[in-house]
Amino acid sequence: MSTSFHYEKLGQDGAARLGQIHTAHGVIHTPAFMPVGTVGTVKAMAPESVAATGAEIVLGNTYHLMLRPGAERVEKLGGLHQFMNWPGPILTDSGGFQVMSLSKLRKLNEDGVTFQSHIDGSTHVLTPERSMEIQRQLDADITMSFDECTPYPATEDQAAESMRLSMRWAKRSKDAFVERPGYGLFGIVQGSVYEPLRAESVSKLREIGFDGYAVGGLAVGEGQEEMFRILDITVPLLPTDRPRYLMGVGKPADIVGAVLRGIDMFDCVMPTRSGRTGQAFTRRGSVNIRNARHQDDPRPLDEACGCPACRNYSRAYLHHLGRAEEVLGLMLLTWHNLHYYQDLMRGLRGAIAEGRLTQFAADFTAEQALGDIEPL
């Protein structure tokens, strides 16, 4: 059986695609949402439960795992799949984003980034070559090339300089990436909100050649309208025989809009982080379970949801757990949110398969606009 990494398109509805990504550790049905498991765990969830929501691939992170427990250690222990008991596909972020968002005292030059650990202050260097090595040690099915996530806002000159550095790093990432059957390397499009820069970035990445293409530098404060505008000008430039991944996105409505524009893969901390801060996503919009209006409500969070939190527990109980900051509250709400996100992806895939995505999106928007059910 061939284990070569490849994307297979199974259907199309407008710009949206239905497909499969074949990897060394299994198949991913797209459009797909990938739960974020930064430090080798999807927070508050056992991997078996993550899989039960329908997730087929999770994220790990170069930056976090290199600092703790260390990529060499993970490699010796059999790789990240075995280490965290996730037998399915894993995508690892390259560390570029986290160096910017988490570490202080970072120094960026042509070679890479020198930074201090947010854990113990120790000094580390991350380069495209080192990032590729770490992601290979982690045994990521999908490796992301090392990039700089251009801060927003940026002038066109700043965005151009940043993007071109990321493109040189993309070439070095490709050169350093060790090809193995079933393993793929993705390039990342940058260029901020500037159309010519996005086009130049795509062109440079296609010249290098990648197994998939990510759109980076979005959902960083530009707003949904602007993000969709960038997708409208960027996605049509990408090759049709490779997966497209919108990094770090997003809210349910962002995902629906991006699928309509031809995106196949998403990751976001939204469902998991929100699960830890009391925000739940439902068919009728988001709900803050800690709000006082839920304290006497015996009804489930979302009557149409089949997750354990909705089948077995009331809003009143989830509210209580949230107020009491009980671990079970984090677990149940995270579980619900991941289940909701996977339900959404299943709905999107079904709608594409049946050629009714436009109607699905309209229904989605209308139902979200209804707002939460009336308080008792």
Next chain:
RNA sequence: GCGGGUGUAGCUCAGUUGGUUAGAGCGCCAGUUUGUGGUACUGGAUGUCGUCGGUUCAAUUCCGAUCACUCGCC
């Protein structure tokens, strides 16, 4: 019984050398979080300043009484 201390927001407490709308932290009521630090941030509501009386143009502040709590001694 005697002597001391304390009574200010739901809680723990600042403060006012007497002067417009009395503050903080926590809690409470909401909002934000997009390639993750159970995080961080933003806004909002709430007071007979223990009670009664006196002094004063003006008292939460000074004086007296009283009540409650508290510490020590008998």
